[in-house]
Amino acid sequence: MGVSKRHADPTAGRTSRHVPPPVLAAGALGAQVLLSEKHERTKRAKAAGTLVAAGSLLLMGGAVIEFQPYHTTVNPKTMDTTTLVIEGPNRFTRNPMYLGLAGLLTAHALWRRSWSALIPVAAFALVIDRTQIPAEETVLQQRFGAAYERYRATTPRWIGLPRRN
Template sequence: MKRLAAALEYKVPPPLIGALCALLMWLICGVPPLTGRPPLLLVPALALVVLGLTVDAVGVLSFRRARTTVNPFAPERTVNIVSSGIYRLSRNPMYLGMACILTGWAVWLWQVQAVLGVVLFVVWITRFQIIPEERVLTQKFGTEYRQYRQRVRRWV
C-alpha cells in the first residue's frame, strides 16, 4: 500500500485533480442542469470562484516574483521559501484557491453531496502533493522551512 501511495505522489497535476473533482461533484449530484438555480445562489458561488482565482493568481505571482518554480512536479527546483504576502496566511494558497473554486461550484450545485468533491480534493492534494512537497522542502531548507511550517498553517 505504501508503494502505491508513493507511486501517486506528484503524478497528477493539481488543476486536473480539481477538474476531476468538479466533474465528480456534478455526476454525484445526478448531473443537474446548470440553470434553474435560485438566482441568489449565483452571488456566493461566484464570490467563492473569484476569491479562489484571486488567491491562485496571487500565489503564482508571488512565486514568479521570488523567481522560484510553480511546477508541482518539481518541488526540488524551489530556490527559496516564499513566506511573505499571501504566504503569511497559508503555505499552499494555490491549492487553497482551487478548493475555494470547488466550494463555489458546490454552492452552485446546491446539493449537500457536492461537498464530497471538495473533501476529496483536499484529502488528495494533502496526501499526494502537499506532504511530499513538505518532505522535499524540509530536506532542502531545513530549519528555515521547519520554522515557516510552525508559523503558517498548511491550508488556512
C-alpha cells in the same frame, strides 16, 4: 521575502505515479457533475458562488504572482525550486493554490445548489492533504531546513490565523 537555496533534487531517481493537482481538481469537478443534480440557480447561490470563486482566484493568482520576482517554480518538487516564498497569500496558508482549487470546487457546488457536490471537494482536499502536500513538505524541508521549519510552525497548512513562534 523569500529564502533562496540551490540543492540537488532529492526526488531524483524516484519513480511514482503522480497525478498533477489540476488534473485531480478536474476529476473532482467531473464527479460533482455526476453526483449532483443541478438545481435552478438563485440570486443567493450565484452571489455566494461568485464570491467564493473570486476569492479563490485571487488567492491562487496572488500566490503565483508572488513567486514571479523570485524566479522560482510553483512546483516545489522540481529542481527549479530556489526560494521559499513566505509572503503574499503564503503568509496565511502554506498551500494557497490548493486552497484556491478547493475553493473553486466549493463555488461550483454553490452554483449547483448541491450538498452532494461537496463530497468531491472533501475528497480532493483529502487526497492533496495526504499525498501531494507531504511529498512537497519533505522536499521543502530538505532544501530549506530551519527556515522551512519556522515557516511551518507559524503558518497553517490550509487555513487559519498565523501563529507567532
